[in-house]
Amino acid sequence: MKLYDSKQAPNPRRARIFLAEKGIALPTEQVDIMAMQHKTAEYTAINPLQRMPALVLDDGTVITESIAICRYFEVVQPEPPLFGVGPKEIALVEMWNRRAEINFFANVAAVFRHLHPAMKELEVPQVPAYAEAMRPRALWFLQFLDGELATREFVASDRFSVADITTLVAVDFLKPARLTMPEGLAHVQRWHAAVSARPSAKA
Amino acid sequence: MKLYDSKQAPNPRRARIFLAEKGIALPTEQVDIMAMQHKTAEYTAINPLQRMPALVLDDGTVITESIAICRYFEVVQPEPPLFGVGPKEIALVEMWNRRAEINFFANVAAVFRHLHPAMKELEVPQVPAYAEAMRPRALWFLQFLDGELATREFVASDRFSVADITTLVAVDFLKPARLTMPEGLAHVQRWHAAVSARPSAKA
Incomplete structure (x- = not known):
């Protein structure tokens, strides 16, 4: 599993805060938006929408949209609940x-x-x-x-x-x-x- | 429980289709957006954001945002699942x-x-x-x-x-x-x- 993250951008920060609240640590790769790295062919193959962040699961499935990534971990590890009970x-x-x-x-x-x-x-x-x-x-x-x-x-x-x-x-x-x-x-x-x-x- | 609905607008249609897929019927009140009824004091008291639709629960809690309304019913009645399993x-x-x-x-x-x-x-x-x-x-x-x-x-x-x-x-x-x-x-x-x-x- 790997998280494609951009330290400067607000949406990846949502996923990072969520993971910190859950106490989950993940292997991470930085993608520099200001250097247009999210527009490269390599990253476009991961997310054709060229947006950050992206989570690649062990079976190769790509989850994009910060809230979709958060929701994945809410189901995998419900505690503490961050989407309500x-x-x-x-x-x-x-x-x-x-x-x-x-x-x-x-x-x-x-x-x-x-x-x-x-x-x-x-x-x-x-x-x-x-x-x-x-x-x-x-x-x-x-x-x-x-x-x-x-x-x-x-x-x-x-x-x-x-x-x-x-x-x-x-x-x-x-x-x-x-x-x-x-x-x-x-x-x-x-x-x-x-x-x-x-x-x-x-x- | 009551659903404030607008027949002309796309977001309320999302909630209506969702409810139809679940087989749930609700008392409904029409709010005419083109006649600015969503900007009246009466509706603003229900949703200060003046957006449609809104669901009022039996205890008076107001749920706005079509997807939040859908999610409420997904939890109350999980079948058929419409948010994935x-x-x-x-x-x-x-x-x-x-x-x-x-x-x-x-x-x-x-x-x-x-x-x-x-x-x-x-x-x-x-x-x-x-x-x-x-x-x-x-x-x-x-x-x-x-x-x-x-x-x-x-x-x-x-x-x-x-x-x-x-x-x-x-x-x-x-x-x-x-x-x-x-x-x-x-x-x-x-x-x-x-x-x-x-x-x-x-x-």
């Missing part, structure tokens, strides 16, 4: 992971991909007007989340889950996207300090 | 559902949202250049999928899954987005005819 919590974790992805992470990524000079050769064409349209949506989500985190410890429930991992990675991606956390979000700040202090956040 | 198939279904969402459905939706005159008041601002940039990516995915469907019956494996539901809904959304299926995709055509012939496709 029981129908209601499982649905709430899926809901909050998706809310964080669609309404926040994707919008932060859009600002980075469509405005940052470093992405000029990776996001073709860059559409700055799209980044500008998504910027207020990314920041709105943090306001919304602040009200939610007033009522519970973590993003989806009172248990740490993959929804916290997605949200943490997206918050930490504000800086490369040159976005600033709005002031006064006391509950988001409390939550961010707590999840950043977990050893897995360094993964 | 065992770690490898579960990971492949998650991977293909996400590939279909991120690389295809989202791009078809971007073309619809950012170009279609009917979306002028719902997608503010429309960014036509973004739609034009996403259009070739949506069509590229169908070419890629054609090669994959040459090797197996359904999108993720030889078993019908939620990845087929997402892909079917996205293919059927080409028409409102004024996109045309590329010619010569024999395997996609075979698959589309088969999944469209299932009774659930009418849901």
Whole structure:
């Protein structure tokens, strides 16, 4: 089994934090996105979509998409549960992971991909007007989340889950996207300090 | 329990097809997106993100995001399995559902949202250049999928899954987005005819 990982990119970090929370160590190969290594023929044979990360199982099966990799290990090693337990919590974790992805992470990524000079050769064409349209949506989500985190410890429930991992990675991606956390979000700040202090956040 | 549904929109259709495959019938309330009913104070109290569909459980818990609703029912009623069985198939279904969402459905939706005159008041601002940039990516995915469907019956494996539901809904959304299926995709055509012939496709 081998994990193709990119230290600089946010999606592989989701898989790395998840694995750290599970206490799972894997052989890893680094793929340098800024050096376009994910566009080589060698990596394209592994993932034709040229996206990171990718997990190759012992039978040769390739699993791409960070959350699909996480889900593989959730089934193989259920403890500690990171996708919820029981129908209601499982649905709430899926809901909050998706809310964080669609309404926040994707919008932060859009600002980075469509405005940052470093992405000029990776996001073709860059559409700055799209980044500008998504910027207020990314920041709105943090306001919304602040009200939610007033009522519970973590993003989806009172248990740490993959929804916290997605949200943490997206918050930490504000800086490369040159976005600033709005002031006064006391509950988001409390939550961010707590999840950043977990050893897995360094993964 | 009640499902807030919108007959015109593609995401609620994912939940309806899923429920039909499971043989589950639910009390349903229609929310007319074109009449902006998802932006009313009443619906915003149910889903502050003003997106469809939403499921309200008997204890008042609200589950939004079509796939989170699907996952709730997968746990409550595992048969027939629509998210895979065992770690490898579960990971492949998650991977293909996400590939279909991120690389295809989202791009078809971007073309619809950012170009279609009917979306002028719902997608503010429309960014036509973004739609034009996403259009070739949506069509590229169908070419890629054609090669994959040459090797197996359904999108993720030889078993019908939620990845087929997402892909079917996205293919059927080409028409409102004024996109045309590329010619010569024999395997996609075979698959589309088969999944469209299932009774659930009418849901």
